[in-house]
Amino acid sequence: MDKIAVLIPCYNESKTIEKVVKDFKSVLPEAVIYVYDNNSSDNTAEKAEKAGAVVRHEYMQGKGNVIRRMFREIDAEVYIMADGDDTYPAEYAREMADKVIFKKADMVVGDRLSSTYFTENKRPFHNLGNTLVRGSINRLFKNNIKDVMTGYRAFSYNFVKTFPVLSQGFEIETEMTIHAVDKNMAVENVIIDYRDRPDGSESKLNTYSDGFKVLKTIIRLYKNYKPRQFFTLFSFLLGIIALIFFVPVFITYIKTGLVPQMPTLVMCGFVVLAAIQSYFSGLILSTIAQKSKQDFEYKLVQTEDKLKEFKSENSDKKVKGGEL
Known part of the structure; x- marks a missing residue:
C-alpha cells in the first residue's frame, strides 16, 4: 500500500506529461506517480515512463472509465488526482495531502474559481458553465463547494473505495462532488492558481456536448439522491x-x-x-x-x-x- 499515490489520467498529453510528472516527484518525493494512458496516439506513455512514472493503460475511452480503473487498482492512504496538461501547479499537492492526513478530509477540492481561472481561461463558455454548475449544485444540494468541476483533488482511502463511478466522461468531477455532499463526507477547499494550457496543447473537453452531459448528470443525481x-x-x-x-x-x-x-x-x-x-x-x-x-x-x-x-x-x- 502506497502512502501517497498521484493519479494522472492522460490522453495525448505528450507536450506536458514529462514536466507534470517531474513537478509532482519534486513536491512529493515519497509518492508513487501513476499515469494511466487512455489510448493516446502520441508518445505520452513513453515520456511519462521516462520521467519516472508508473504507466498503466485503460482501453475504454473516457475520463470516467480511467478513474474507475485507477480507483480499483491503486491502494494508498492518500490519493492526489490531477490532469496531465500542466494546468494545475504541483506545489499545492502537499497542502492538499496534509488535509487528508491531519484533518481527516475525505475530499480536498483544488479551487480554481477563487483565484486565476476566469482570467487565465480563454474559453468564455467554460467560465459560464463552471459558474452555472457550481450555483446549481450548491442550491440543489444546499452546500458551498467552491469549484465543482476541477480536476485537481485529493482523496482519502475511504472515499476512493466507496465511490461508485457511474459516469464515463468529464462529468465524473460533478458526480464526485455530489456524492461527497450527499454522503456527508468531509470536504475541504484549497485555493490554487490555474494556468491555461501551453501552446500546442489542445483541450479534449467539448464545451457544448460535455456541458450538456454535466447538466444531465446533475438532474440524474438530484433525482437519485433527493x-x-x-x-x-x-x-x-x-x-x-x-x-x-x-x-x-x-x-x-x-x-x-x-x-x-x-x-x-x-x-x-x-x-x-x-x-x-x-x-x-x-x-x-x-x-x-x-x-x-x-x-x-x-x-x-x-x-x-x-x-x-x-x-x-x-x-x-x-x-x-x-x-x-
Missing part, C-alpha cells in the same frame, strides 16, 4: 398544468351549468392523478435513498477496518525490514 424534492417539484408542475386547463372549464360551468369541454376536464383529472402518483413515488423513493445512506455508513466502517489492516501489514513489514 427523490422527494425532485418528485414533489414534478408533482407541483403537473398540478399547475391541470389547474391552468381546469379554470376555464370551471368558469364555463359556473356561468352556464354545462361542461362543453368534457375531454379537457377528463385530461385534467388524469394529470391530477399523475401529480398525486408522482408525489407518493417521491416519498417511497426517499425511504429507499435513506436506507442506501445507512448501508453506506456500514460500508464506510468496513473500509476503515480494511485500511487499518493495510497499515498494520505495512508496519509489520517495516519492523521486519529493520530487524533484517
